[in-house]
């Protein structure tokens with residue numbers, strides 16, 4: 003596997019501030035340069051040659067531990083909302099079933115439906131359901147969750163299916179964003195409990211299952227395939243050999259990007275070079291999105307922005323993947339609630355913290371994890 007450091011992965015791309023208008027200017031001129039048949043027209047009428055940019059924003063594990071239920075959700079993801087809302091597609095791994103009362107945290111989760119409403123209200127419009135906690139309340143819990151998601155306006159889900167939504171229509175989930183067909187392929191290594199009863203599916207880390215989803219994506223004419231595995235070893239900052247082998251396999255099967263979750267910490271990144279000459283970025287784990295975890299490294303997280311463009315001529319191009327470091331603050335540290343912040347927006351602002359030692363912890367964690375994973379700060 004290519005051992006390219008993640009630094010070029012990040013530095014080669016635009017900053018998030020450019021997300022709103024930067025890519026258009028930066029790439030549109032470059033894109034049209036070599037299209038000789040339109041060259042003259044382009045020079046004369048550049049505004050008539052549109053280049054659409056599509057951004058897919060992905061965050062890691064959205065958790066709801068018991069102590070989080072006692073707090074107002076409001077601040078949890080509000081700092082990510084601007085990014086989620088400005089992206090064309092925003093994806094969150096929902097690490098719980100909406101299994102009804104009693105609402106419970108670890109080890110067997112059941113979250114109230116208003117938590118899903120809250121995450122959607124922050125701009126996340128695709129929920130990932132293939133994870134090891136989706137079956138925590140058994141098949142009834144899975145059904146309640148998927149039925150609720152299916153009834154939410156503006157939200158789609160993937161990774162699982164039941165009798166309400168046919169598996170083949172949402173796995174993979176094909177999203178048409180400005181004419182770019184993006185396929186999301188979500189699957190999990192397993193469950194903490196037993197699997198679903200007949201008539202339901204949660205997609206598993208089994209090659210025949212995932213290969214079938216890849217084939218469906220291609221048959222549907224997907225321009226771009228994003229694999230979203232729920233995998234890896236918890237609390238370990240480096241990917242294991244199974245993830246490495248799977249990343250190569252996913253890339254050869256047609257994945258254009260691989261973005262993982264589950265370990266509750268950030269893991270290293272790499273590129274896989276495929277036999278057909280593609281260079282597929284792999285982010286092994288984004289870590290959490292929001293949680294009550296306090297174990298070392300579990301509060302440092304990543305958000306990924308995957309950018310694509312589509313020219314007037316219909317050509318779809320992968321522009322790159324940008325990573326932002328996040329930090330999940332616990333109650334009493336920055337606010338009275340949980341609040342995940344984008345670190346670059348808070349660097350140098352130690353005086354904003356109620357508990358400034360948490361700011362120091364954030365900076366130390368960033369240095370430590372950036373070094374251990376090889377991901378540039």
Ligand SMILES: [Zn+2]
Pocket residue numbers: 097133134135232263264265
């Ligand atoms: Zn998990």
